[in-house]
């Protein structure tokens with residue numbers, strides 16, 4: 638586990654604190670739709686306040702404004718929501734990515750940011766895989782510490798890299814080529830790796846199953862991966878005919894031309910739910926189906942099995958987190974990471990550039 642300087646060890650009293658957070662959250666009609674990332678930094682805010690910080694300046698990016706002011710990506714709704722969640726006084730600065738210098742780790746921009754504080758705190762695990770001025774640049778100028786959320790993310794995701802025997806990794810979503818290094822690594826650490834989503838389609842195809850009109854990657858899956866018997870794929874699927882839009886569940890060897898696999902099927906969901914309930918530990922990232930279009934059944938079934946069984950788990954990615962949050966879960970058992978891409982990169986490398994910048 639990377640050893641970082643912790644905010645718990647810093648002398649905070651009377652200091653101006655500059656804290657990078659990741660408040661890149663969905664906003665609609667001036668309202669924050671999902672405030673999990675806001676709630677997640679409240680312990681750090683409280684600690685800073687209790688230890689007598691002179692002031693707390695928060696910096697974040699929102700969306701991809703690409704260096705220009707985009708009205709819909711202003712931080713005002715986030716500022717308002719955070720004030721409902723905490724009494725701790727803070728100032729939230731405007732979207733960092735309105736300035737083109739943020740994403741290229743511009744030195745002058747980092748220096749400007751650094752004038753805002755005496756101490757820098759990084760509590761933005763979810764964006765710490767980026768070489769940004771507010772992640773890397775500032776940490777080189779000011780004394781830099783990990784916030785409590787950052788510490789917890791590091792601790793929990795490091796745990797996922799030393800799973801007990803019999804543990805299960807579940808990986809879903811799309812873009813096999815971007816997840817291949819992760820899948821290879823997990824196959825060396827976990828007894829079983831269950832592959833759903835479009836990733837599963839790629840392995841099904843490589844194993845000679847008909848995938849019809851399903852989404853598959855351009856690059857084929859290497860035989861060393863496809864042939865690994867720790868790698869599990871669905872035995873049935875929810876399919877839709879792309880012409881008629883008719884849906885049905887199909888055995889995996891019976892997917893017809895013109896049909897797309899859009900979710901794992903009911904038999905697979907049931908069998909995998911049993912695995913989830915029996916495993917000592919589960920790492921899970923990515924949906925089993927096209928979640929945003931309503932193909933939520935497979936993902937939700939696994940989420941329910943996980944929380945019902947009280948299986949210890951580390952979960953990453955927006956859709957997967959949303960599925961778990963539909964059910965009441967024990968936060969001492971299930972850790973929901975605030976990260977998506979950062980989780981995948983941390984699991985592959987065991988660290989992130991923004992974490993390296995906080996090392997002892």
Ligand code: ADP
Pocket residue numbers: 809810811812833834835836838851852898899900923924925926927928929954
């Ligand atoms: P992103 O980084 O864009 O969130 P992910 O790798 O997390 O992408 O994958 C999520 C995406 O995977 C979702 O947009 C979902 O629609 C897609 N997906 C999941 N299962 C399937 C499937 N069977 N066919 C096509 N797309 C799928």
Ligand code: MG
Pocket residue numbers: 810954955956977
């Ligand atoms: Mg995702």
